Amino acid sequence: MMNHDVSPPVLAEAPPAPRPARRLFWPRIGFAGTLGGSIILFWLVMALFGGHFAPHDATEMLDADVFEPINWLYPFGTDYLGRDILSRVLAGARQTVGIALAATVLAALGGLLAGLAAAVIGGWFDAILSRTLDAMISIPSKLFGLILVAAFGSSILVLIPTLAVIYLPGCYRLVRAAAVNVAKLDFVLVARARGEGSFYIMTREVLPNIVGPVLADFGLRFVYVVLLLSSLSFLGLGVQPPDADWGSLVRENIGGLPYGAPAVIMPAVAIASLTISINMLIDSLFGRNTDRKGAH
Amino acid sequence: GGLGTAFAAETPKKGGRIRVAGFSSSTADTLDPAKQALSTDYVRSTMFYNGLTSLDERMAPQLELAESIEHDGATVWTIKLRRGVQFHDGKTLTADDVVYSLNRHKDPAVGSKAKTLADQMEEIKATGPLEVTIRLTGPNADLPVILGTYHFKIVKDGTTDFTTAIGTGPFTCKEFQPGVRSIATRNGNFWKGVGPWLDEVEYFGISDNGARVNALLSGDVDLIAAIDPRSSRQVLGTDGFAIAETKWGNYTNLVMRMDQAPCNNPDFVLGMKYLFDRELMKKSVFRGFAEVANDQPLASSNRYYSPDIPQRPYDPEKAKFHLKKAGALDSTLQVVASAAAKSSVEMAVVLQQAAQKIGMKIDIKQVPADGYWSNYWMKVPVGFGNVNPRPTADILFNLFFKSDATWNESAWKDGRFDQLLAASRAETDEAKRTQMYHDMQLLIHENSGIGIPVFINNLDAHSSRLKGLRPMSSGGLMGYGFAEYVWLDT
Amino acid sequence: MTKMTQSADSGAAPLVEVRNLKVVARGEDGREFPIVKDVSFSVERGEVVALIGESGSGKTTIALAMMGHARGGCRIAGGRVRLGDSEVTALSDAGLADLRGRRVAYIAQSAAAAFNPSRTIMTQVVESALIHKTATRAEAEIKARALFKALALPDPDRVGDRYPHQVSGGQLQRLLAAMALITDPELVIFDEPTTALDVTTQIEVLKAFKAVVRDRGTTGLYVSHDLAVVTQVADHIVVLRDGAIREVGATGQIIDAPRDDYTRSLIAAAEPQPRGAALLAEPSAPLLEVNGLTAGYGGVDSAGMPYIPVLNDVGFRIHRGSTLGVIGESGCGKSTLARVIAGLMPRARGSVKLDGRILAPAIGSRSREELRRIQIVFQMADTALNPATTVGKVLSRPLAFYHGLSGPALDRRVAELLDLVKLPRKLAARKPAELSGGQKQRINLARALAAKPDLILCDEVTSALDTVVAAAILDLLAELQRELGVSYMFISHDLKTVRAICDDIMVLYAGCKVEAGSREAMAKPPHHPYTDLLTASVPEMRMGWLEGAGAHTGAFASMHGGRVVSRAGCAFYPRCPLGIEGLCDRERPPLRPTVRGTEIACHRSDGDLMGLTVHGTEIAGHRSDLDVMGRPSAGQRSPTIAATSI
Amino acid sequence: MNAVIWKLLLTRLATAAGTLLFVATTVFVITTMLPGDVAQEILGQNATPEAVAALRSAMGLDQPPLERFLSWLGGLMVGNPGVSLVNGLPVATLIGERLSNSLVLAAITAAVSVPVALLIGISSAMLRGSLYDRVVGAATIFVVSVPEFLVASLAVLVFAVKLHWLPALAQAPQGHDLLDLMRGLAMPIVTLSFVIVAQMARMTRAALIDTLSAPYIEMARLKGARPIRIVLTHALPNAIGPIANAVALSLSFLLGGVIIVETIFNYPGIAKLMVDGVATRDFPVVQACALIFCAGYLLLVMLADIAAILSNPRLRHQ
Ligand SMILES: Nc1ncnc2c1ncn2[C@@H]1O[C@H](COP(=O)(O)OP(=O)(O)OP(=O)(O)O)[C@@H](O)[C@H]1O
Ligand SMILES: Nc1ncnc2c1ncn2[C@@H]1O[C@H](COP(=O)(O)OP(=O)(O)OP(=O)(O)O)[C@@H](O)[C@H]1O
Ligand SMILES: [Mg+2]
Numbered sequence A: 001m002m003n004h005d006v007s008p009p010v011l012a013e014a015p016p017a018p019r020p021a022r023r024l025f026w027p028r029i030g031f032a033g034t035l036g037g038s039i040i041l042f043w044l045v046m047a048l049f050g051g052h053f054a055p056h057d058a059t060e061m062l063d064a065d066v067f068e069p070i071n072w073l074y075p076f077g078t079d080y081l082g083r084d085i086l087s088r089v090l091a092g093a094r095q096t097v098g099i100a101l102a103a104t105v106l107a108a109l110g111g112l113l114a115g116l117a118a119a120v121i122g123g124w125f126d127a128i129l130s131r132t133l134d135a136m137i138s139i140p141s142k143l144f145g146l147i148l149v150a151a152f153g154s155s156i157l158v159l160i161p162t163l164a165v166i167y168l169p170g171c172y173r174l175v176r177a178a179a180v181n182v183a184k185l186d187f188v189l190v191a192r193a194r195g196e197g198s199f200y201i202m203t204r205e206v207l208p209n210i211v212g213p214v215l216a217d218f219g220l221r222f223v224y225v226v227l228l229l230s231s232l233s234f235l236g237l238g239v240q241p242p243d244a245d246w247g248s249l250v251r252e253n254i255g256g257l258p259y260g261a262p263a264v265i266m267p268a269v270a271i272a273s274l275t276i277s278i279n280m281l282i283d284s285l286f287g288r289n290t291d292r293k294g295a296h
Numbered sequence B: 001g002g003l004g005t006a007f008a009a010e011t012p013k014k015g016g017r018i019r020v021a022g023f024s025s026s027t028a029d030t031l032d033p034a035k036q037a038l039s040t041d042y043v044r045s046t047m048f049y050n051g052l053t054s055l056d057e058r059m060a061p062q063l064e065l066a067e068s069i070e071h072d073g074a075t076v077w078t079i080k081l082r083r084g085v086q087f088h089d090g091k092t093l094t095a096d097d098v099v100y101s102l103n104r105h106k107d108p109a110v111g112s113k114a115k116t117l118a119d120q121m122e123e124i125k126a127t128g129p130l131e132v133t134i135r136l137t138g139p140n141a142d143l144p145v146i147l148g149t150y151h152f153k154i155v156k157d158g159t160t161d162f163t164t165a166i167g168t169g170p171f172t173c174k175e176f177q178p179g180v181r182s183i184a185t186r187n188g189n190f191w192k193g194v195g196p197w198l199d200e201v202e203y204f205g206i207s208d209n210g211a212r213v214n215a216l217l218s219g220d221v222d223l224i225a226a227i228d229p230r231s232s233r234q235v236l237g238t239d240g241f242a243i244a245e246t247k248w249g250n251y252t253n254l255v256m257r258m259d260q261a262p263c264n265n266p267d268f269v270l271g272m273k274y275l276f277d278r279e280l281m282k283k284s285v286f287r288g289f290a291e292v293a294n295d296q297p298l299a300s301s302n303r304y305y306s307p308d309i310p311q312r313p314y315d316p317e318k319a320k321f322h323l324k325k326a327g328a329l330d331s332t333l334q335v336v337a338s339a340a341a342k343s344s345v346e347m348a349v350v351l352q353q354a355a356q357k358i359g360m361k362i363d364i365k366q367v368p369a370d371g372y373w374s375n376y377w378m379k380v381p382v383g384f385g386n387v388n389p390r391p392t393a394d395i396l397f398n399l400f401f402k403s404d405a406t407w408n409e410s411a412w413k414d415g416r417f418d419q420l421l422a423a424s425r426a427e428t429d430e431a432k433r434t435q436m437y438h439d440m441q442l443l444i445h446e447n448s449g450i451g452i453p454v455f456i457n458n459l460d461a462h463s464s465r466l467k468g469l470r471p472m473s474s475g476g477l478m479g480y481g482f483a484e485y486v487w488l489d490t
Numbered sequence C: 001m002t003k004m005t006q007s008a009d010s011g012a013a014p015l016v017e018v019r020n021l022k023v024v025a026r027g028e029d030g031r032e033f034p035i036v037k038d039v040s041f042s043v044e045r046g047e048v049v050a051l052i053g054e055s056g057s058g059k060t061t062i063a064l065a066m067m068g069h070a071r072g073g074c075r076i077a078g079g080r081v082r083l084g085d086s087e088v089t090a091l092s093d094a095g096l097a098d099l100r101g102r103r104v105a106y107i108a109q110s111a112a113a114a115f116n117p118s119r120t121i122m123t124q125v126v127e128s129a130l131i132h133k134t135a136t137r138a139e140a141e142i143k144a145r146a147l148f149k150a151l152a153l154p155d156p157d158r159v160g161d162r163y164p165h166q167v168s169g170g171q172l173q174r175l176l177a178a179m180a181l182i183t184d185p186e187l188v189i190f191d192e193p194t195t196a197l198d199v200t201t202q203i204e205v206l207k208a209f210k211a212v213v214r215d216r217g218t219t220g221l222y223v224s225h226d227l228a229v230v231t232q233v234a235d236h237i238v239v240l241r242d243g244a245i246r247e248v249g250a251t252g253q254i255i256d257a258p259r260d261d262y263t264r265s266l267i268a269a270a271e272p273q274p275r276g277a278a279l280l281a282e283p284s285a286p287l288l289e290v291n292g293l294t295a296g297y298g299g300v301d302s303a304g305m306p307y308i309p310v311l312n313d314v315g316f317r318i319h320r321g322s323t324l325g326v327i328g329e330s331g332c333g334k335s336t337l338a339r340v341i342a343g344l345m346p347r348a349r350g351s352v353k354l355d356g357r358i359l360a361p362a363i364g365s366r367s368r369e370e371l372r373r374i375q376i377v378f379q380m381a382d383t384a385l386n387p388a389t390t391v392g393k394v395l396s397r398p399l400a401f402y403h404g405l406s407g408p409a410l411d412r413r414v415a416e417l418l419d420l421v422k423l424p425r426k427l428a429a430r431k432p433a434e435l436s437g438g439q440k441q442r443i444n445l446a447r448a449l450a451a452k453p454d455l456i457l458c459d460e461v462t463s464a465l466d467t468v469v470a471a472a473i474l475d476l477l478a479e480l481q482r483e484l485g486v487s488y489m490f491i492s493h494d495l496k497t498v499r500a501i502c503d504d505i506m507v508l509y510a511g512c513k514v515e516a517g518s519r520e521a522m523a524k525p526p527h528h529p530y531t532d533l534l535t536a537s538v539p540e541m542r543m544g545w546l547e548g549a550g551a552h553t554g555a556f557a558s559m560h561g562g563r564v565v566s567r568a569g570c571a572f573y574p575r576c577p578l579g580i581e582g583l584c585d586r587e588r589p590p591l592r593p594t595v596r597g598t599e600i601a602c603h604r605s606d607g608d609l610m611g612l613t614v615h616g617t618e619i620a621g622h623r624s625d626l627d628v629m630g631r632p633s634a635g636q637r638s639p640t641i642a643a644t645s646i
Numbered sequence D: 001m002n003a004v005i006w007k008l009l010l011t012r013l014a015t016a017a018g019t020l021l022f023v024a025t026t027v028f029v030i031t032t033m034l035p036g037d038v039a040q041e042i043l044g045q046n047a048t049p050e051a052v053a054a055l056r057s058a059m060g061l062d063q064p065p066l067e068r069f070l071s072w073l074g075g076l077m078v079g080n081p082g083v084s085l086v087n088g089l090p091v092a093t094l095i096g097e098r099l100s101n102s103l104v105l106a107a108i109t110a111a112v113s114v115p116v117a118l119l120i121g122i123s124s125a126m127l128r129g130s131l132y133d134r135v136v137g138a139a140t141i142f143v144v145s146v147p148e149f150l151v152a153s154l155a156v157l158v159f160a161v162k163l164h165w166l167p168a169l170a171q172a173p174q175g176h177d178l179l180d181l182m183r184g185l186a187m188p189i190v191t192l193s194f195v196i197v198a199q200m201a202r203m204t205r206a207a208l209i210d211t212l213s214a215p216y217i218e219m220a221r222l223k224g225a226r227p228i229r230i231v232l233t234h235a236l237p238n239a240i241g242p243i244a245n246a247v248a249l250s251l252s253f254l255l256g257g258v259i260i261v262e263t264i265f266n267y268p269g270i271a272k273l274m275v276d277g278v279a280t281r282d283f284p285v286v287q288a289c290a291l292i293f294c295a296g297y298l299l300l301v302m303l304a305d306i307a308a309i310l311s312n313p314r315l316r317h318q
């Protein structure tokens, strides 16, 4: 039963065959999934056009008091410099959704490829890759951040890969653990015996069988990236003022907490709403009906 | 609670233990007076050591370990020491200790922060068991003040191990862990006779402002340093607690390198100075706990402050005019800010707003606090600096405005200023000297590439049980010397 | 529905009554389709009723319904199942829990999968007794050991302390039975308990089951696709097809006078009729030539020899358009042989030539063409299919990969392939999880065919299939051979089938080639003692055969561990009735030609071997004079005999 | 202990050595690449070129990096991680107490959060798809997605400032009895648990669901086993592998990743030490910390694998 250091529903669910797919996809998502999906959609729209819906200029210091409570003029109150939080959250959607999503996808893809390759190719390749990434995990992200700012200066183009690099090893570990067990199964042997290349085996034979765990992990990783993003921005690597991603919004307004200022609560809520819905969507896509495996 | 309540004078009571939280602590904490970098170090050194002199509320030197100080022509100084002062280990103070303590600063290997100041002491020698003679490279009337600064505290002759502190100060060092905490217990035979009142002081740093305030309000600590202005409402809102505000002339300034484009154009510099919405900064960045400044480094509390320079207003029109003239409107300006320079990021944001209004685009580049001073400060065309007040205007000007000063932040070269500076130092007639300082301030205000929008006041918070705290223009926490004077009202 | 008046105590209501049972399954598209349609039958107390039908006909599904259980994706859609006085289909979850394992117990199709790998066998065997509090742990364990004995398990006192992976498949199957019987349930369900076993083991298991059922008067529902087996154990037979009942009757009647013509075809197919020898057999140069092949698992030592040796100096040839049958009991190295030839496993010694050209040991260094020409059909049907892809995709890939097919042409070819292996085209949209064991096996075969290979290594392709489908598949293989001149290496443990379809036969024992020759030559003695054992173990479709067979097969089928043999000696020695102490246990017998033109690896002369034909008496005779040679007597050696005499 | 485990141990230790060396090198390279060095950082605003140069040579920073690295490495080999550049104290003494603090915090947090996570994971695996499952799932995600500094500050505000139940600052464990310790560390522990519980819980759930679909589980059901029994005695033992792995990963965070908690609760732990080290370019300290984190991580992962093996007889009896 070595296939038990696989985490989630490995052989369980996999994307339906292309032809029937279109018809079959929706019924499986269910309520939670649809809800999650629509919230994500909402934030995506905001990421693109958030600016237009913003009641105020997200960066202007209105002559309002700081940390104002919720009121008609400022639905989410004002921040530590008297700026409108609603507008800033909407504007922050672009930073957060854009960067964090991009970085997470990058990390996931990187980890996926590396993990699959390690599992399928194995041998030295696997050993070296694993050790290297083990080492990377244990080098603190702050150092990474610093060195990267120092080396390339701070810009989104540096930020995204940095985040990705920091989260790649974790993803790799998971993928590899799952893939190694799939790669041992006969149907992979069949593909090898057919003379298929490693890439085909990685993507067509193994990948579909570990999509579940990978995505489940993706959901969680996204949360971490969002949070790390803010702390890197704090280091100066990342989103530059006056713009701010949601994490940074929470951070810069933390002083409002004693006054129960919505300025600190609302961005946190925004983060939660996005991350939760992403995970809801993923769960409802791949977490469920793993029980179908019963038949033999 | 309320502002200033703590300043009422009452008769002190002996005894008690307090916990005090500074705003920073790191493994770089040191008990070596020469190496001191941060207020946390100053607090410790004033607990454990004494200087030859000390500085009072108005930064005027008062005799401490020195019994008398005489000079001729402000060049050769003779210092007589108090008799019978004992170090914590019982050894009595002699001239050798003083000579050793002062000479250390000149040795590069020590890495003293005061090396530049110490270098002007050409010769330091013991001219008697309790007499030290110092010959300066040139006349300097301010030597007594310099000797009152934190780095020139007196240590025992030959001390090289600073894992603990053997000084003559009001407290003895019971425990010291860099970056963790230090515990000071009352020095039974403190030479002054009066004070200190407290039995024990535990001192450590909490770098997170919120945590610091919460620690105070939850009663875990009795006194905290340098709180964020935004937390003032929270502290004042809770009874049993008070805030001590110190006007001390610390400022965060816009640094425009006049040796680089675009700042090499006077119009640009002037335009930027007009672009400061000083009132808004005071209001929204510092919640009113600041003092509008006038692009020159001396605060109104300073005894050489020049009141008759007209205040430069926030004037978008004038700004636009000059910046247009400098051709800065149609190009994007990059301003570097960092947490290292207090509140510079917020100030930059305010500036950015103002610029936007006149159609000028400013990009803020926020950079890590780590290595800011070595990598960005004075290197980028437009950035921020943060300057603590110096004991004397002379030191301040010498450090930051003299044409050949290492930290001539804006690379501002003005022969007339330099002459005035040199003259003022030798000048012993107070009236003449004052006038010279006023002129120098005007020059800075007019021509230098330094924009100083506000002076930032320091806010300490404490429980009302803690009495005897007084503001000192040399810095927060009574110029870091609170330990000797405060007492607990039980 | 025919009431079974023949049963012991007529009058009393039958123990189990199934009325209009309907089970449906949910497909990928969420739509439900019936897999068991309106099935009704009943089982009297103390009798064994067999469910028989082709793979995929719904046997397992019905069996599970007896316990009110439906596999994931399926559900009981209608009808009722009554067990004694309780309506199974109406029970609550708690009610079902009380029923299961207590009043009705289940022996799963695959014992290996049914045991929890991380717990000792004993804990799992006694578990239901503890759950239902029918006994204290101590009592339960005592009882379990008794059962182990009764089920002819070696070392009954300690086998319980082992973990599932530490006992052989046949033993697991029996342990599973013990697990079922520990609570003396009223009804025991046997789901193809012997399908996965080789004949020699199968016989023991069957005998054990039968003995136990008889002694305990247990009522049984026996699921199988093998008429011959069912004939031995069942009183009544229910014939199923496509989830519907075709015929019900007493065993004798079904065998001798089947009414339904599907039943007839089943019976007809039971005895596979020999096919004509391959067309262009002998003259041509061999397609595949294997010499001195040695291989194994667990890494190699300094000498390049594997730590877990499996194959030992095996050599043979396969001619274009002909079939080599490889036969031997479970674990003798058949699959390993196939893997080595296919290049999936390194070989330690020896060579593999295709058309005279040596094949590289590893796939990586073989050309795509070489790979295409040799295709392998894996034994484990379900692990050989990617659970994530539909059957259609599984079949399309080789077509696209080797022959560059695409679009409609591709779809057409896929459909043809499904027809070839007698599967409905609609299966193309399904995932492996929704196929029955046999269906998967056929998909595997179809995938191999898709490559248009010259040689197919068939590893137990028909073992999981019922006679009809199996026969169809065999016909298909023969047809392809005739048309395309494909060659096969046909791995099986079913001598009958091998004899029927293969031109040459090779018998493996413990990784050694013990006998080989053309089908004709192999038809008559002399045989290697092991070959004889195999022959004798093939069940015949005649009631009471089992009891008869017991006489001698039992005699030496299960003398495991009775004698020790050095690695240099003859591996079969411990079970051999003719073994010569001091010779067979020391030297490995060389392959030698026989009078019949076969090769045999045995120290005994043809004459001695001739004498060993399958009659209890002769064996007995042999044994007695063996005993003279001072070996432990059969009584001690053969647990089976002990078992049958309780 | 048996052959398999020993073999694993040996190979792991060997590779671990390699990995650690790799980490040390990388960290060293990074620290030397970072602009500004310890001399500048010490002198801060007073860093005149000559002063810096002088201090450098005084500290021996003017030697070529490779030389410094090798001498440091040599020291390490004989068990001496060098002295801090900023305050001249031996790195060992700097780390000593802080490490034990960190370990205490990590240990207690683990002791609290792992059971909780398992409980959540198991229960939601048993009731998968149910409302409970969804709610709990969402809740765990919510808990992680709230920035930890927010959680921490909120906790302090409520329990220390408003209710005065708990101290706002975490006391370092020195001679307190366990109760004090728990009181002093309650909030840091909760905060940290918030961060790590989610991942462990989700992985547990996933792993269990995976095993729950194995045939032998169906068999257990057919034996009449009740759900609880099925999960605890049949599914769990077979899911230990992946669960242990997830736990290991999460716990490895407790050594290096707790900087925020250490700052907010002013808890002198090793994470803060490292951050200070980075800020002051005090590379012996940074090195030592990085190595400790790495070693801890490798150790945890190894333990996880051992757990996986022990839980799997097939591997155990190879
Ligand atoms: N989970 C499932 N979803 C959809 N269809 C299923 C599922 N399980 C089984 N089936 C279908 O139900 C039918 C009966 O399956 P079942 O396993 O009962 O057949 P069987 O008679 O036991 O076959 P075998 O002898 O190969 O085990 C098959 O056609 C199979 O494809
Ligand atoms: N991966 C493996 N590692 C170690 N030993 C193995 C491995 N696979 C198989 N074996 C052993 O090798 C021997 C031959 O296995 P193989 O699968 O070839 O037998 P087989 O003849 O195919 O049996 P069956 O008829 O049951 O399929 C068996 O004893 C088996 O236990
Ligand atoms: Mg079946």
Ligand SMILES: [Mg+2]
Residues within 6 Å of the ligand: C334, C335, C336, C379, C459
């Ligand atoms: Mg096999």
